[in-house]
Amino acid sequence: MNANRLTQEVHFEGVGVHRGEKCLVSLAPGPAGSGCWMQRDGQRWRCLADSVVEVERCTVLGNGQTSVSTVEHLFAALSSVAVYDCEISVKGSEIPIMDGSALPFVQGLKPFLEPGPAIEPLRLSQPLWVGNEQSQVLALPSPVCRFHYALYYPKTPIGYQEASYEPLSDSFEQKLAPARTFALEREVEWLRAQGLARGGSLNNALVVLADGFSSPLRLEQEMARHKCLDLVGDLYLLGRPLLAQVFAVKAGHRWHVELARKMLRELAENAG
Ligand SMILES: [Zn+2]
Numbered sequence: 001m002n003a004n005r006l007t008q009e010v011h012f013e014g015v016g017v018h019r020g021e022k023c024l025v026s027l028a029p030g031p032a033g034s035g036c037w038m039q040r041d042g043q044r045w046r047c048l049a050d051s052v053v054e055v056e057r058c059t060v061l062g063n064g065q066t067s068v069s070t071v072e073h074l075f076a077a078l079s080s081v082a083v084y085d086c087e088i089s090v091k092g093s094e095i096p097i098m099d100g101s102a103l104p105f106v107q108g109l110k111p112f113l114e115p116g117p118a119i120e121p122l123r124l125s126q127p128l129w130v131g132n133e134q135s136q137v138l139a140l141p142s143p144v145c146r147f148h149y150a151l152y153y154p155k156t157p158i159g160y161q162e163a164s165y166e167p168l169s170d171s172f173e174q175k176l177a178p179a180r181t182f183a184l185e186r187e188v189e190w191l192r193a194q195g196l197a198r199g200g201s202l203n204n205a206l207v208v209l210a211d212g213f214s215s216p217l218r219l220e221q222e223m224a225r226h227k228c229l230d231l232v233g234d235l236y237l238l239g240r241p242l243l244a245q246v247f248a249v250k251a252g253h254r255w256h257v258e259l260a261r262k263m264l265r266e267l268a269e270n271a272g
Contacts, residue, residue, distance in 0.1 A: 001241050003082045005029050005116035010108055016094025017181070017205070018058070018069055020198030023092030025074065027109070030085035032117045035239050036078070038088040041066050047075070047088070049237040049260035055253040057196075059234055069094040072253065073181075076233030077105035080172035084119055084240060100180035100204035101218075102229055106173055121145075121241040122267060130258040137231075137248045137255045139263065144168065146245045149228040156184065157212055161224035165232065167241070176232065178218045179225035182206040231256050238263060 006029040016023045030037065036047040038061055045051045045063040054060035058070040068090045078086065080102075098104040124141040131137055148164040165175055183191070183200070185207055191197040197205075206222065207214035219225055231248055234256035242263075248255070 001082075001119055001121050003084050003116045003119040003241075004113040005032070005085060006083060006109070007112045007114050010112055012074075012096055012098065012105065012108060014096030014098050015199040015204075016070065016092060017097035017100075017199045018196055019093055021092050021094070023090065023094050023096045025091075025095055026089045027078075028087040028089070030087045032085055034085050036084060036086045036088065036236075038068060038071075038090065040068055040090045046239075047071070047237060048239050049257055049264055052237065052257045055257050057253075059237075059253045059257060067093070070097060071095050072230050072233035073098070073102040074105050074233070075236035076172075076229045077102045077109055077177070079232050079236040079241075080106055080167065080177070081109050081113055082119075082241065083109070083113070083116075085116065094199075097181070097199060097204045100206070101178050101226070102233070103173065103177040106177050119240055121243045122238050122263060123243045124263065124266065125270060126266070128259065128262050128266065130255050130262060131249075131251065135249065135251045135255050137246065137251045137259045139244045139246045139259060142243060142245045144245070145241065145243050147228050147231055148245070148247045149224050149231060149251075150247075150249045151224045151227060152250060153184075153208075153223075156208055156210075158208060158223050161221040163221050163224035163228045165228050167232075172232075176225050176229040179222045179229055180204070180206045180218065182208055182223050182226060184208045185210070227251075235260055 051061045053062040060069045129138040
């Protein structure tokens with residue numbers, strides 16, 4: 001499959017949603033075939049599922065010495081522009097939340113792309129799935145790539161929602177990128193009481209109220225689309241494009257990352 005490379009360094013700056021600190025992230029082109037790497041405070045690690053150190057509310061990458069939170073929206077944007085060789089330097093503990101979506105990232109990256117070396121996609125030889133009673137993610141071998149997400153939040157304005165995305169034919173910028181981070185009102189109160197979501201505001205999150213939303217929706221089914229965006233971002237941790245059909249029901253970072261780990265294990269076993 002065709003991949004792209006960055007033509008120059010690209011920077012993003014803003015507050016982190018969890019600690020509310022100012023954060024700066026720089027992306028530089030990496031040598032062909034080197035993969036995506038992240039560095040902070042003199043520590044450096046490969047952006048693969050094995051580097052995930054936490055999955056509560058966001059995906060956190062690290063190496064035991066230091067870590068960077070909320071990588072998923074930037075990774076969804078990198079996945080959509082097919083950039084897999086990249087050096088990411090972070091000042092601060094998080095990737096900036098921007099407007100809660102992946103749109104600022106994809107718009108910031110798009111002007112600085114050129115064709116890169118071809119990359120071998122990950123193909124499955126068998127169905128793989130993860131989950132529990134409430135949440136499931138199932139991946140089926142396929143010659144095409146398709147992500148499908150279903151959400152069910154009974155007795156809330158979200159209700160039942162679905163979103164799907166096919167990277168090779170759909171516009172990421174139109175279908176998923178604008179969909180914002182969301183939280184239920186009661187979750188926001190709890191997070192604030194715990195000293196979390198300090199950088200969260202109505203400018204970077206959609207709050208689900210008892211009878212509606214804190215601001216007009218950007219897209220229909222915006223919450224399911226945002227979860228689909230998170231899934232695309234978490235599966236960037238495969239380090240290469242995916243050829244599979246992925247169906248997620250009420251899942252989240254924990255299960256997305258678990259699936260990525262399972263896929264990488266299968267790949268290693270088949271190679272061995
Ligand atoms: Zn998200």
